[in-house]
Amino acid sequence: MSTSEKLTWKRGDANRVLGKNIKRVDGPAKATGTALYGHDMRPANLVFARFVPCPVPSAEVTVDLQAALAVPGVVDAVRVSGDKTLFLGEPVAAVAAETPEAAREGAAALLAALKLVELPACVDSAQALKPDAPNVSRRGNATRERTKTDGDPEAAIEATLADGGALVEARYTVPVQHHACLETHGMTVEYSGGETAIIHGSIQGTFSLLDGPPEALGLKDADVEGNVQHMGGGFGSKFGVGVEGRVACELAKRLGRPVHLFMDRETEFHAAGNRSGNEVTVRAAATKDGRITALISDSNKLGGLSGGSYPGLPYVYEVAAVKGTTRSVHTNTDGNRAMRAPGHPQASFGMEALVDELAYATGTDLIEMRKLNLPEGEWGDVWRQQLERAAKEIGWFEHELRSAPGSAALSLDREEAIGIGFGVSVWGGGGYKSNEVQISLDRKGSLVAAVGTQDLGTGSRTLVAAVVAEEFGLEVDDVAARIGSTKLGRGNMSGGSTTTASLAPALKDAAVKMKAALIDVAAAALGEKPEALSFFAGGSVATSDGSKSLSWTELAGQLSAAGLTANGTWREELQASGAHGAQAAKVSVDLVTGRVRVLEMVACHDAGLILNALAAKSQVQGAMVQALSYALFEERLIDADLGLRLNPNFETYKLAGSLQIPTMKVFFDDDPRGVIGIGEPPAIPGAAAIANAVHNACGVRVRDLPLTPDKVLMGLEELRNA
């Protein structure tokens, strides 16, 4: 078998393992608490460290390290920030102690002894955009302004209105959302002053652990191992070792002792990144039959010290005449980071709201409106089919409110209104050359597949075993998957939904190469030509008539004492990119309390070839839960006048919990393409769909997330008074 031939995936029932519901290989370790995360590492002589966050948005800070060092058990304290802090909650110092209790007391003592000269600061866009606002960045508070123009939208609006069309003018805003990883950012640096170290990090790229720490420890790259066996969530916030990695290594170097530095929950809320907020003002027109002809938008990306993420409008839909301006508005708050489809949920929220508002203004069916305004051609048709399916599954065609929102709110004898909403998504996905896979087989038949990639909970460890098992006709448990170490072959960072499409082709490439080598071994042993032999279930090799065969164990027994290894690299032909999706949400709005309950969500996506149906469904459902949480609950709250963070904990920063989870249905297109990846796309349209469903139910258009009961009640009151 020549491995220079193009490889292809088997499809459907031709697979024994792939595409089925494959149980997570590390499920038992996670379910029994034996899976070790970076937070759980306890090397001997360990020191526990803790950050001290700056309590104000910006200040000249005098740090009295002695205040912490005076606390019994505290062994070291270091400055972290410069003399001037730049954002609310910026770590100003770190305290290391023999116990977490002493570290906490030391950090409290140091915080209490901070001398702060508060500096003028901005914590929201209104403050930052005032003419006399203090400068957040050297380039001013509004940067990177860009305008894209296509056609003449003003003229198009005029023409559309003259022809009986409708105009919508609105402002849509979304708050800053936190990743809220359950395992906070941090690492355990296993270093005792010698020539080697192991960095146990909670990070989205194993090999990023070698980016900084060896230098900080004064060690050679080759003498430092990065280790990420398990990690408690990343969602885009855990690229690079961060300030926590830098400081943990600094302390370890100073002390010659292992250091455990994980952010406490409050610091995590202040300084571990976020999904940028956004505010967009739009004017858009549609013809009387629902064609959107013009869209003028002006948006502020609210990424704190960073630039924010926002792809601009229109999002997915096609509009002939467009003018779109985006700019970054800076505040003295933590910079945004990538978060599950950066920018897309923000854009989706405004765009889908606009589509519905224009549909209602023109009396157009919400599904027909979308079908009409999605792009022409193949991919537009994919979205149209997905929408159709989502509509059918959510009960749209039996729903009464298809081209006008419910007016139930106006009659005070109704207590509940039911509505349906939709949204669509687009994402890239796909893979790239990055993973170096090695498979090795010993004479006893033990097969190990190894690559340094990491498993964020997406199931990549399971994938490593499954792709290899499939190729040999083995069960998943017959292959030992080794991942999460820089001592293994390189893997890519998990970002942009690229892990599976980068990893799986390299795994298959390695397996195909080993198969070819094993067929040669079997041919020699059986006195057959290699072409006459193939693999069968259980890993046996046999002639097509079964007259000659070797079991897996017999086959392995033919190997030399060195066994056999095969290396795999990425095969472009096994992957693809371009992910499309449509989601629907059905909600119940309590007309007395304003509370929104999501009853059902439906997701229809294409994701190329699905390698693990169970993990893929979990990913999509999880993304929908996050979108629901974004729609209804999540919001960073800072008192603008005082610069005081109001909700840096899970008591007041609300996440969706078990009582808020709707019925969920997930459908994947029968997609003939290769592997793409499904982490991000399903996180995009859910919030927009929920907000649209609320409008559909009761006529209240909440243009500002989260959709809290007060906003719904105010909207109802306005409707009743109108």
Add this chain to the structure above:
Amino acid sequence: MTGKRDTKDPGSLSRRDFLRGGALVGIGAATAQHARAAANANRQATATSGSAAGSPVLRGRTRIELEINGTKRAVQVEPRTSLLEALRVHITPPLTGTKLVCDGGNCGACTVLIDGEPAAACMTLALDAAGHKLRTIEGEGTPADMSPLQASFCEHDGMMCGFCTSGFIMSLTAALEANPAANEDELRAACSGNLCRCGTYPQVFEAALAVAQPKRGER
């Protein structure tokens, strides 16, 4: 819902914060101005009393015995040591299956069973846990010999990153022991104090329902 019992003593919450010597910033219904003043006052109060002589922080380690998963384990703790810190840090070898996530009783990741009742280990003082029967995730099964609920979590993919999993399993174990015929609403209520950021809830419900024994005539 099944209430999470923080400790046996309803007053122990404030006592814990006092003993821990940590800064507690109470916002609640206070105005932000008030909150800011309170935060500053608290910061300063800690400065004057937190670590100076005459500190109200009770110090010193003491040896206690904790009965964990049927075995008595000796551990050195301070008065301020939470049960979670005792488990994860001070016991040798440490029991790190119980996770530290919020350290404030808001997320359920550190749920353990105290005399069969779910409790947040981060909100329970180790000293208060002495004399009680404690159960942690490590006692529920091993990878080779999982409890039916643990096995069901694996079967239904009731976990992604897995950081919340121990807490969910402990909450649901208690609920299913109290009512083996629990229905979905009851199971949802039982884990309503547990947060999962990966959004694994639907699979968690499936996993728990699969091991619930329906009453005759139901389902």
